[in-house]
Structures are given as structure tokens and as C-alpha cells.
Amino acid sequence: MHHLQPLLDATDNVLGVSATYGKRCRLSSIAFSTLSQVLVVNIPARHASQPKQDTKQQRVAKSRGLIEDHLLLNPKFQKYAFKMDQFAVALYLDLSVSINDAVDMLSVVNGSRQSLQALMDAMGGETNLHKKNVESVFFNTSKSPTVDAAANVALEAWAACRAATLPHISSQFASCRRIDTVAFSKSHLDAVANISRHAARLDALKPTAVKNDVTDQSSVKKGTINLICGRFPTRIKPSANQVIQIEIKGKKATSKVMGQTCRVDGRNAHISVKGPVQAQYKHLLKSVLSGLVAS
Secondary structure, eight states: OTTTHHHHTOSOSEEEEEEEEOGGGOEEEEEEEOSSOEEEEEOOSOOOSSOOTTSHHHHHHHHHHHHIIIIISOTTOEEEETTHHHHHHHIIIIIOOOOOSEEEGGGGOOSOTTSHHHHHHHTTOTTTOOHHHHHHHHSOOSSOHHHHHHHHHHHHHHHHHHHHHSHHHHGGGTTSOOBOGGGSOHHHHHHHHHHHHHHHHHHHTSOSEEEEOBOSOOEEETTEEEEEBSOGGGOOOOOTTOEEEEEEEOSSOEEEEEEEEEEEETTEEEEEEESOOOTTSEEEEEEEGGGOOOO
16 A cells, blocks of 8 residues: 555646556556656466465455555546556456546547557647657667666656646547446446457557568659559558658668658559658668557
8 A cells, every 4th residue: 555655645636547568468567657656566467356365366456456446446536548448448357447537548639549640649749749759668669678668658657647737738638538447337348348359469460560572663753652562462552550661772871761651553552751762772661550660
């Protein structure tokens, strides 16, 4: 209980939440944050639904109950997370606990929920943020991803709390419907949670980066690169969630430009790009799913 007390003593009524997920998309850690305090809770690989007396599982069950009563269901706090729907499902399936008065912050953005731009928009856009820092924290693009994982989940929770307390940003969340898993019947929650978890597992199987073989018959016209894919199985496919990274290899240096697919005709792809491109350079293309940019 003494670990929870600093959060409970905070004058804020907003609680930022973030989580990490391990094998089979199960919860591995949870971070709770006010503006001044962060608590990171590591989740055991397995838990017993009916723990025996005087066992470690019993202590784990007691800890779950404290977190549920004092944080997840505490009427003092409005809970904010960037992927609250996934978190609420994980709480139910992995820990058998509930949450209420919870806001899914990405529900206010248009486009892909998996993209970097969605996170930027939910936190007020580039005028308030350093884009590279956001990418480093939320997509763990640092050189030491394992070392930074615990710090990043804490920073994500704090960022959710901070965004929810700034008046010019928090106003957009006022119309969001609150998530309350207590209000669901068990049969309904079982069905919704299992469908969501299966979808998350299928999504986790998708590659984050796909290399496309491109011929040297590329051309550039009015900010658009017209490419011909060398192999049909690895052709570029249209997708709203796709970001294209093009490495342009010159005689002395290699530069990169970003783009998006605007049209695909069989093996021919038309890429709208930002930045100068010279047609005589050879192109190495990588399509990166879910807003991640792989070098």
C-alpha cells in the first residue's frame, strides 16, 4: 500500500496509464502517473485465479486488488491512455480486474491509430512536441531499446497525464465516451475481450518492415516517384498505414526521403514524396507498416 500512497496523495484527478506487453500480447508491466509521481508495476508471467493460502500467488492477488480498488476503480481519478481499449482488455483477460472512467486518447484522431502522427495529434501536434523524442519513446527507436523499455513506459504514462491536463489539449477528450468494463456482463466482456486479443495477436505477426525489389526503370515527375517492382510477390501495395522510406544512393552520399503510396497499378507504384529527388539515382525501397520507419 505504501507504494500507492504517493499517487493517492497527489492533488491531480488525472491518472496517466501505459503498459507493455509480452508473449501472446499479455501484460508484462503497467505504469501509472500523475504529474509528479510515477509507479511502474511488473506483472508476473502467470497468475492464479484461485491462489492458495500463504503463497506468493496470494500476495499477487492482494496486490491486484489494491491496484483495482485504489487506482483503476477509484472515483478520484480519470484514467487516460493512448490505447485504453487494449489496456482494458488486458486487465480483464490477464489480471481479472476492471477499470472505469477511462479515456482512449487515440479515439479523437483520424487515420491510423498505429501511426506516429496519431500520437502527435493526440498530444497537440508538432507545435507542442519534438517529433524525434516522441518516436524514440513510443516506438523505442533508441540505440538501447532493452535498457530504455522501463523508462519509456513511465514516460508514456506521464505524457498521457500531461496531455490530459493541458487545457488547450484536454478539451478534445471531453466528448470521448468513457470505458467502463464494470458495466459489461461477463458473457459480453468475454466475447469482446477475446475478439480484441485475437486481433492483436494476428496484428503482432505482421512484419514491421518489408523490402521491395525495385527495377532501375524509375522516373520522377512533379514530386512523384514512379517505380516498377521487380517481383510481383514483393510489390508495393496500397495502404493508409504505410510509410515509404526511399534511400537515394549518390556517388558521394546517401540521402533519404519519405513518401506515401498514392496509386498502384500492378507492379507499378506511384509514390508521393517530400524533399528533392534526382531521377538518375538508384532507389532502394522499404515500406514500413504502422508508421514505423526502418533504416
